[in-house]
Amino acid sequence: MDTRYNPSNIETAVQQRWQDSNAFAVTEDPRREKFYCLSMFPYPSGKLHMGHVRNYTIGDVISRYQRMRGRNVLQPMGWDAFGLPAENAAIDNKVPPARWTYANIDYMRGQLQRLGFAYDWSREIATCKPDYYRWEQWFFTRLYEKGLVYKRTAAVNWCPTDETVLANEQVIDGCCWRCDTRVVRKEIPQWFIRITAYADELLAGLDNLPGWPEQVKTMQRNWIGRSEGVEVDFELAAGAEKLAIFTTRPDTIMGVTYMAVAAEHPLALRAAENNPAVAAFIEECRHAGTAEAELETMEKKGMPLGLEAVHPLTGGRIPLWVANFVLMGYGTGAVMAVPAHDQRDHEFARKYGLPITPVIFPADGGDPGIDEAAYVESGVLKNSGTFDGLPSEQAKGAIADALEQSGHGRRQRHYRLRDWGVSRQRYWGAPIPFFNLPDGGVIPVPPERLPVLLPEEVAMDGVRSPIKQDPVWRKAEHAGRAVERETDTFDTFIESSWYYARFCCPDQDQGMLDERVHYWLPVDQYIGGIEHAVLHLLYARFFHRLMRDLGLVRHDEPFANLLTQGMVLKDGAKMSKSKGNTVDPQRMIDQYGADTVRLFIMFAAPPDQSLEWSDSAVEGAFRFLKRLWKFADQVVALPRIDLAACQLDAEQRQVLCRIHETIVKVNDDIGRRYTFNTAIAAVMELMNTLQRLDPANAGNQALLHAGLDAVARLLAPIVPHITQAIWEALGHTEMLIDAPWPEANPEFMQREEITLAVQVNGKRRDEIRVPVDATEDAIKEAAMNSENTRRFVAGRDLRRVIVIPGRLVNIVLA
RNA sequence: GCCGGAGUGGCGGAAUUGGUAGACGCGCCAGACUCAAAAUCUGGUUCAGGCAACUGAGUGGGGGUUCGAUUCCCUUCUCCGGCACCA
Numbered sequence: 009m010d011t012r013y014n015p016s017n018i019e020t021a022v023q024q025r026w027q028d029s030n031a032f033a034v035t036e037d038p039r040r041e042k043f044y045c046l047s048m049f050p051y052p053s054g055k056l057h058m059g060h061v062r063n064y065t066i067g068d069v070i071s072r073y074q075r076m077r078g079r080n081v082l083q084p085m086g087w088d089a090f091g092l093p094a095e096n097a098a099i100d101n102k103v104p105p106a107r108w109t110y111a112n113i114d115y116m117r118g119q120l121q122r123l124g125f126a127y128d129w130s131r132e133i134a135t136c137k138p139d140y141y142r143w144e145q146w147f148f149t150r151l152y153e154k155g156l157v158y159k160r161t162a163a164v165n166w167c168p169t170d171e172t173v174l175a176n177e178q179v180i181d182g183c184c185w186r187c188d189t190r191v192v193r194k195e196i197p198q199w200f201i202r203i204t205a206y207a208d209e210l211l212a213g214l215d216n217l218p219g220w221p222e223q224v225k226t227m228q229r230n231w232i233g234r235s236e237g238v239e240v241d242f243e244l245a246a247g248a249e250k251l252a253i254f255t256t257r258p259d260t261i262m263g264v265t266y267m268a269v270a271a272e273h274p275l276a277l278r279a280a281e282n283n284p285a286v287a288a289f290i291e292e293c294r295h296a297g298t299a300e301a302e303l304e305t306m307e308k309k310g311m312p313l314g315l316e317a318v319h320p321l322t323g324g325r326i327p328l329w330v331a332n333f334v335l336m337g338y339g340t341g342a343v344m345a346v347p348a349h350d351q352r353d354h355e356f357a358r359k360y361g362l363p364i365t366p367v368i369f370p371a372d373g374g375d376p377g378i379d380e381a382a383y384v385e386s387g388v389l390k391n392s393g394t395f396d397g398l399p400s401e402q403a404k405g406a407i408a409d410a411l412e413q414s415g416h417g418r419r420q421r422h423y424r425l426r427d428w429g430v431s432r433q434r435y436w437g438a439p440i441p442f443f444n445l446p447d448g449g450v451i452p453v454p455p456e457r458l459p460v461l462l463p464e465e466v467a468m469d470g471v472r473s474p475i476k477q478d479p480v481w482r483k484a485e486h487a488g489r490a491v492e493r494e495t496d497t498f499d500t501f502i503e504s505s506w507y508y509a510r511f512c513c514p515d516q517d518q519g520m521l522d523e524r525v526h527y528w529l530p531v532d533q534y535i536g537g538i539e540h541a542v543l544h545l546l547y548a549r550f551f552h553r554l555m556r557d558l559g560l561v562r563h564d565e566p567f568a569n570l571l572t573q574g575m576v577l578k579d580g581a582k583m584s585k586s587k588g589n590t591v592d593p594q595r596m597i598d599q600y601g602a603d604t605v606r607l608f609i610m611f612a613a614p615p616d617q618s619l620e621w622s623d624s625a626v627e628g629a630f631r632f633l634k635r636l637w638k639f640a641d642q643v644v645a646l647p648r649i650d651l652a653a654c655q656l657d658a659e660q661r662q663v664l665c666r667i668h669e670t671i672v673k674v675n676d677d678i679g680r681r682y683t684f685n686t687a688i689a690a691v692m693e694l695m696n697t698l699q700r701l702d703p704a705n706a707g708n709q710a711l712l713h714a715g716l717d718a719v720a721r722l723l724a725p726i727v728p729h730i731t732q733a734i735w736e737a738l739g740h741t742e743m744l745i746d747a748p749w750p751e752a753n754p755e756f757m758q759r760e761e762i763t764l765a766v767q768v769n770g771k772r773r774d775e776i777r778v779p780v781d782a783t784e785d786a787i788k789e790a791a792m793n794s795e796n797t798r799r800f801v802a803g804r805d806l807r808r809v810i811v812i813p814g815r816l817v818n819i820v821l822a
Numbered sequence: 823g824c825c826g827g828a829g830u831g832g833c834g835g836a837a838u839u840g841g842u843a844g845a846c847g848c849g850c851c852a853g854a855c856u857c858a859a860a861a862u863c864u865g866g867u868u869c870a871g872g873c874a875a876c877u878g879a880g881u882g883g884g885g886g887u888u889c890g891a892u893u894c895c896c897u898u899c900u901c902c903g904g905c906a907c908c909a
Binding site: 048050051053088091092093164165173174175176177178223224226227230231233298299300301303304305306352425426428429431432433434499500501504537538539540541542543544574575577580581582611612613614616617618619620621622624625627628629631632634635638676677680681683685686688689690691692693696763764765766767769770771772775796807808809810812815816818819820 | 823824825826827828833834835836837838841842845846847848849862876888889890891901902903904905906907908909
């Protein structure tokens with residue numbers, strides 16, 4: 009053993025050994041319990057950032073732990089390779105997106121290997137390759153046959169100067185990021201997948217996911233947003249038209265004082281024809297973005313249309329407005345407004361001097377107090393004709409009945425969740441496999457003509473997609489007719505919605521998936537950033553059900569357990585190029601080695617919390633490994649003494665006890681709690697204990713060997729290189745990854761005496777040592793007689809004494 | 823704006839089911855080794871008072887429940903994540 013800790017030599021040699029023995033390649037083995045551990049695959053942006061390192065270290069620690077526990081562990085890795093940044097890089101560097109992407113993949117693969125992650129590289133996937141995306145093209149055409157995909161118009165951000173669609177992140181303060189032109193909303197035809205048809209199932213499924221964090225399930229429930237309400241038809245005062253709205257508060261319907269429609273609503277457009285003010289307002293509305301956050305925070309504006317609707321129950325006239333906060337395409341594009349009982353309606357009514365009529369009053373007979381803000385709670389109805397006196401909950405039913413009986417409405421279930429728009433007007437994505445006909449019809453590309461290949465050697469002009477401006481690519485023939493290929497590509501969330509299944513059978517070229525998925529799925533542990541709590545994780549759950557309904561997979565849910573990791577911060581802020589506070593993982597690996605980086609990142613915080621980067625704490629992690637190395641070097645030089653042959657004294661028995669307590673603690677922290685930081689702290693404590701032992705004593709020599717053996721195994725998942733090298737120095741020939749996880753022996757963990765805290769009125773005043781089997785009375789007596797306690801108890805009335813076994817005694821005084 | 827989180831020493835964090843607040847590490851201080859420095863090792867380190875024993879205060883702020891609250895409830899402030907075309 010080299011007396012100096014040299015991480016780069018150690019790590020190179022150990023990684024070579026793993027590679028030579030093909031240590032992480034796995035195949036299905038029905039006799040063994042499988043464990044599928046998956047970290048969210050990265051977008052190949054160029055090089056790894058600390059968020060990746062954290063994500064993949066967590067996954068690797070869990071994988072290596074499960075392997076030592078005897079499981080057949082699958083840990084694959086791949087590349088979420090389509091996406092917008094490649095197009096931007098292509099323009100900046102005059103390199104085709106494909107070439108840029110493949111170069112990034114090659115570099116980042118090298119970085120992952122240098123970090124020593126136990127991946128089965130034979131299963132590597134890049135989603136931009138035809139052998140991957142052909143299957144989602146095939147799948148999409150199957151969904152079309154089942155009626156689960158459809159085409160309709162939807163709004164996009166449009167730059168009139170560049171004549172191109174912009175992503176939300178490309179819109180800065182309402183303007184195009186490249187040319188600063190004001191962006192407008194434009195309706196264009198797009199493809200949708202009917203996720204709403206699965207809304208109920210996706211909602212109910214959350215109840216069967218005990219291995220998911222409650223916060224993520226809550227976010228998904230709120231996102232789906234199921235609500236029960238009534239769709240109500242308001243007839244227009246002039247003409248026979250109807251205006252349908254949805255409300256969850258039919259009890260407030262007598263308080264409707266105005267209605268509002270979206271700027272794109274046919275009624276608004278018609279009113280604009282002979283009302284220039286309305287036309288100007290609608291034009292202004294076109295400049296609002298498509299992002300919900302923007303729409304919700306912008307100033308609410310509106311304008312009367314000069315039209316009136318008829319209240320379905322009272323027959324009263326209600327003015328119709330056009331408003332910028334009502335959106336076409338979300339629901340019916342129209343809302344009823346009850347300013348007394350809805351805050352947004354209240355603000356709007358006050359701004360434009362519209363009447364505010366309270367119809368719900370607090371049940372205790374108080375005043376709803378609607379001058380300053382809406383009264384949004386439930387209560388008792390007033391000013392509501394025959395419904396007066398009913399509590400809100402009853403009134404909802406009664407009014408719904410009345411509307412249904414008069415033919416003016418129907419009870420309805422409503423979702424906040426909207427169908428999944430998957431069309432992107434970009435080049436670097438999987439082409440949507442359809443032929444467009446001159447008459448506007450569409451034909452799915454037949455399976456034998458898939459994949460629809462995306463050309464890779466292209467020049468990007470920065471505005472138009474190369475396939476959109478290539479007439480040769482667009483031109484195709486179907487059944488003897490001239491047709492045109494669809495030039496929109498898929499949302500990249502499609503690729504990431506099924507990659508976890510493809511990892512089970514990445515080489516299958518006759519189908520999307522094969523029977524191997526039945527062995528590996530579901531994923532036992534999925535690890536990724538909390539920022540994916542809703543979109544990616546909901547789409548993947550949805551896609552999994554679509555695959556299930558085509559008979560491709562068996563379970564309902566793709567991910568049995570989910571771990572959402574926090575951000576990596578520096579100086580309290582998320583690392584980003586614009587803030588200039590990034591730390592390059594590569595520099596850290598070069599300077600300290602992979603083990604130090606892994607150790608720091610697992611020690612600095614529990615995985616679900618944000619992690620504050622600290623150069624000096626990295627230094628500390630490195631120092632610990634140096635100390636571990638030196639300690640191991642000293643221990644392997646000692647005579648090997650069998651613990652069973654030793655007569656240990658009381659102090660030595662306590663050290664043995666601590667070794668076994670540490671095994672219990674680390675096993676629980678890694679295997680159940682996922683608090684790797686406390687697992688590492690426990691091993692550090694054990695090391696501190698072991699290093700205080702006098703190595704000249706024979707009993708201590710046995711303890712040091714036993715202790716080092718335990719430390720090497722317990723730290724193996726976290727710092728796999730240094731522990732493997734120590735393992736070899738201890739004389740083992742088989743690899744540490746194949747050694748069994750240590751087991752604690754309860755025989756060594758029995759204690760004779762324990763320490764209890766003594767409190768007086770809840771304040772800690774002293775401590776006592778008592779035999780483990782002491783009776784409650786004996787404990788009380790010892791507590792009352794302890795020196796410091798007596799000073800506080802003296803001369804005061806004793807109320808009671810509370811004994812918490814194994815913890816403390818609380819003496820309560822009057 | 824809406825939804826979901828997080829606030830504990832100088833810093834990262836620990837306290838697992840309501841039971842000894844500050845484990846472990848960083849930093850800092852002192853000491854050892856050294857001509858000296860680095861490295862390493864040993865000890866100390868929540869704040870205030872005290873030579874000390876010890877005492878008082880203390881988990882973003884305010885209030886509550888309890889023998890006992892970082893933990894449960896109400897309220898409030900600040901920061902972070904998501905909001906459907908960034909991934």
